[in-house]
Amino acid sequence: MQVPSEAPRLRKPSWKDPRLLIGLLLVLSSTAGVIALLDSQNTTTQVYSAREDIAVGSKLTEEDLVAVPVRLGDVSDAYLTVAAGIPDAAVATRLVPRGELVPAAAVGRTDGLDRKPVGLTVEDPLPSGTAAGDRVDIWVSLRTDTNSYDEPRLLLEAAEVAELTVGESALGGSSSTLVQVLVDDGAMPALLGALSNDARIAVVLNPGAGS
Template sequence: MSTDTRTTQPAQAPRLRKPSWKDPRLLIGILLVLASTAGVIALLESQNTTAEVYSARRDIAVGSALTPEDLVAVPVRLGDSGGSYLPVSEGIPDGAVLTRLVAEGELLPAAALGRRDELNRKPVGLTVEDPLPSGTGPGDRVDVWVSARTDTNSFEEPRLLLEAAEVAELTEGESALGASSSTLVQVLVEDAAMPDLLDALSNDARIAVVLNLGAGS
């Protein structure tokens, strides 16, 4: 019996060819890398771009006509939200008034601008004897309760007339001894609720203003 002394030679691995500049796969890969790099650079540049917009120099109440004295120009980086605020380059629109309170230091939103004839809320002054909690001010929400006067000079059960009305202004009164005697609260009243409130005021109804902590501003 003969023995086969031949050995099996290992198969040679195929040689890798150097990619050619004419290979379309290589060109597509390079284009994708360049496009990705350009997108990242553009994003970083947009985030680092500053623009001047208006900021409130002090609290500005609803219905106030805007003047240069109310505003200050500030450079900010807004990115994609830049269109939400009034740029200094456009100036203050003629006849523009605020449709909501803009607090001191707040950037002026473009959506907060309107015209006086578009306002559906108007300030009404309510004098209340019971002081509101310390720190209550413009922008807070209050409920207004009314107790109508009866023919016998007493008062009916209180009913809720205005819910979550916005405070436009608040002024503390002082007595002769310097102590707080009453508070004048300017609340913003929608046109639909105005007749009932004015009727209550003209008929000497008892008015109570209660801070509404659960209402959003």
């Protein structure tokens, strides 16, 4: 009769066991990764925000900006950081509202602007609440040879308002409004031509253009 052999005994793993060492390294690397991730999320970066509304084409200076600490993680390069500083001769290429972090994409140079502000004097008051960033349609009535005016025609649709300045009459009431609108280079000759020929200019709020 054959005597059954004894079952193999489980041996206590040795520190020299490569499988144990590999497992320990995996645990340590995973722990280090979690710690590094948490540390990066808790790290703040000094980023510039707009002290007041910054219109398109406005030169960026430290007086216009406020440094705020924020947690941005991997997207810190998407904003204008204090460490990077303000580039020389930098201007805003789009409206930066008050309190908004300044995007790096909104910082450029004057010669890189594809829209430029043009001042239009409007006698009729714009609707209450109209502000920079709103969209307006610009209508013109050209002067004729008989000192009358042609029918109004739409010259520029959905132009962005860069800035509003409401004037005051001698009695303290509001009179005309200077509306700075952003105009593409292609539409600039027609608008400047109308202004130089004393055309009547009407600015009409277009609330649906930006939606």
